[in-house]
Amino acid sequence: MISDPPTPQRIADLIRTSFPLTPVPSIPEIQLHKANPQSGLWRFAEADRAFDSPYWAYHWGGGLALARYVLDHPETVASRRVIDLGAGSGLVAIAAALSGATQVTAADIDRYAVIATDLNAAANGVTITTLHDDLTTGLPPEANIILVGDLFYDEALAERVTTFLDRCLAAGIAVLIGDPWRAHLPRSRLALLAEYPGHDFGSGNATEPKTNAVFAFRPA
C-alpha cells in the first residue's frame, strides 16, 4: 500500500543510504550521490507515487561536458550569478560554485533532484540555492549566465526551453548548453565551444564513438 509521500528528510536519508557518493567520470574534482545496482529504485517508487525517472541519479553526457568546461574555463562563471537549469544531481551548479561564481541557483522540476542537489552541494563543500520550479514558464531570472546540461532529450521540452532561452538572451543573459548531440538540439542556434569523448547514460549501450559537446546559444 502506498502511504503519505516521504518527507524531504526521509528522501534525504534514502539518498544518503542508497545512493553512495561516487567520483564523477572525467571530473575527479566532484563526487555525487549516484545509483548503483544495490540502490533498489523500486523501493522509492513503492513509497512515493510521485517518484518518477530518477534522472538525478545518473550521469548525462551534457552535464558531464558542461561541468568539465566550466571547471577548465572558470572565467565563464567567476564573479557571476549563475542558474543551472534542469540541474538533476547539481553537477553543473557545483562546478560553477567551485569555479568562483558569486551566486549559484540550481532549478529542477523533480523534488528528488532538488534534495539530491542539496546533499551533493554539501558533500562538495559549496553553497547552492535550490529551486523546485519550472523556470521555463516565467520571466528571465536574475542572472548573468544560464547553464543547461542535457535538457533537449524531448521535442516539446526542447521547444519550450529554446523559447525561454531566447527570452533570456534578449534580457542580456548568456547561455551555455552541454549536450551529447541529441536529435532535438537547436543546432542552427549553437556555436561549438568544446567537445569531450565520453559517457552518456541516455545513449544506453551504444558502442560507436561519441562525444559530449558544449555550445554557446546564439540569437536567431
Ligand SMILES: C[S@@+](CC[C@H](N)C(=O)[O-])C[C@H]1O[C@@H](n2cnc3c(N)ncnc32)[C@H](O)[C@@H]1O
Ligand atoms: C537529463 S537530466 C540532466 C540533469 C543534469 N543537468 C545533468 O546534465 O546531469 C534532465 C533534468 O532536467 C529536469 N527537467 C526537465 N524539465 C525541466 C524543466 N522544465 N525545468 C527544470 N528542470 C527540468 C529533469 O527533472 C532532470 O533532472
